[in-house]
Ligand SMILES: Nc1ncnc2c1ncn2[C@@H]1O[C@H](COP(=O)(O)OP(=O)(O)O)[C@@H](O)[C@H]1O
């Protein structure tokens with residue numbers, strides 16, 4: 001990509017006490033992309049995000065937001081950033097609108113008109129004038145995003161934004177994040193511990209485990225490599241021996257599992273059918289995050 | 304910065320902190336007014352039917368007699384002369400020194416609330432100024448906006464100064480307004496004795512002089528404001544250091560109450576005079592009450608309090624601008 005990065009993280013480390021929480025991680029994010037930050041609980045996602053947004057000081061390493069170093073040019077860097085770290089916590093005794101006004105007052109470049117825009121954008125409607133204490137988690141999440149978008153940031157960081165939402169809410173959130181990246185040309189960084197979620201909304205993903213990034217790649221490439229096809233066929237022995245001639249096969253109870261190869265999969269199916277094998281079921285399957293880690297790290301377990 | 308202070312005041316206001324404090328003062332003042340009223344009534348009953356003017360006249364004659372007796376130390380003579388002038392003023396202006404007006408009530412009220420009541424009320428405001436943002440998680444939003452951390456803390460401190468001023472003003476207005484219903488609103492010009500100091504066991508009366516009550520009250524409220532600001536600043540520091548508002552209040556409450564107790568029993572523990580909480584009763588220096596520990600004076604207490612407050616501010620700002628926020 002030729003654009004300059006919206007966020008550039010270089011060799012970030014954090015040591016708390018004697019414990020190395022983040023062990024030197026680097027990655028770049030570009031405008032218009034949704035970047036997944038994937039790792040199991042306790043991997044260091046939130047700690048990394050806290051360092052990026054300036055809440056905690058890195059033990060070493062630099063963070064550039066839109067090319068501006070957050071240590072030396074805090075104000076300028078923060079103008080380009082909107083974030084929700086962990087839960088969307090706002091003042092429960094103020095209304096949604098008053099919360100937005102509160103944060104708008106902290107940046108004189110935000111005009112009043114922008115408040116109406118963000119309320120529209122997150123579709124809060126009349127509830128914006130109710131006290132935040134009466135909001136559901138979904139509403140608070142939206143208000144949190146409205147707040148984050150107030151300053152017209154180029155970079156939006158959301159820490160596990162779908163945590164605790166119901167399936168409809170998760171879906172809405174996903175579509176909204178895609179919308180922000182595609183239509184508003186924002187760069188969105190989303191952390192998650194669910195591979196399925198990252199798969200559905202991200203362009204690229206960094207996988208973090210125990211404070212180190214073990215892989216940064218496009219979601220497409222990662223899936224192409226990791227996605228499997230599960231077969232259920234009768235008779236199983238015949239199907240297995242036929243498939244073994246063209247690819248690797250593992251057996252798991254009544255299922256056969258092969259790699260997912262988009263260009264070949266149709267051929268394999270035709271081959272089985274012409275040989276008289278009845279294909280009863282055929283579906284793609286993502287490896288569980290645990291399996292993915294096993295493969296990527298070569299047998300290292302998640303604690 | 305105005306906008307930041309606006310934010311802080313809005314939050315204070317919407318949390319109804321100041322409102323509750325006004326309610327507390329408004330509930331306590333009538334209580335004290337009634338107590339004072341009862342006391343005045345009892346003294347009056349003790350005097351029986353004697354008119355207070357006759358009584359005062361008698362006192363003046365007594366003082367004059369004592370002054371005319373030859374063998375008397377100079378400073379004592381001077382003191383008695385001032386007393387005499389005061390009594391004469393009462394008589395001339397038809398002021399019954401035993402029947403206080405609202406200004407007198409105000410004065411007694413601040414003198415008695417300077418070391419505990421008002422500092423406690425200030426503490427209620429200051430305790431969660433920062434800690435509530437930490438425990439509520441909103442600090443993460445405050446600190447990720449394009450505003451430097453020290454500016455955010457300064458806006459909170461300015462809001463605290465305004466709140467302290469508000470509380471002190473409100474207690475003045477309420478104590479005057481409410482007690483005046485019973486005692487009447489006059490008495491601003493009444494002369495009062497001040498300028499006492501202590502040396503060893505003795506009360507030094509060398510510098511005693513008369514000032515009108517309004518000036519006396521103004522001085523006392525100035526001192527109350529200062530004491531409240533110091534207590535507020537120290538609470539503010541704890542609020543920066545601790546996430547739990549309850550812990551902040553607990554520590555501060557313990558300190559203030561310890562101060563009230565210590566003041567009565569530390570006369571031989573000399574270094575206790577450097578603790579901020581035994582230095583809170585600044586108004587005692589004006590009215591000439593004995594100090595808890597020898598060698599304490601108004602200047603000394605002001606400096607001790609100032610040093611504590613400055614240290615509190617330095618700690619607050621250093622910690623807040625550097626700390627990792629989880
Ligand atoms: N304040 C802290 N002190 C010590 N260890 C911490 C602190 N905060 C987080 N950790 C540790 O750092 C690791 C990463 O935590 P976190 O970044 O919250 O993970 P994630 O967000 O990926 O679930 C965890 O093992 C956690 O125990």
Ligand SMILES: [Mg+2]
Pocket residue numbers: 045046047159160
């Ligand atoms: Mg986390």
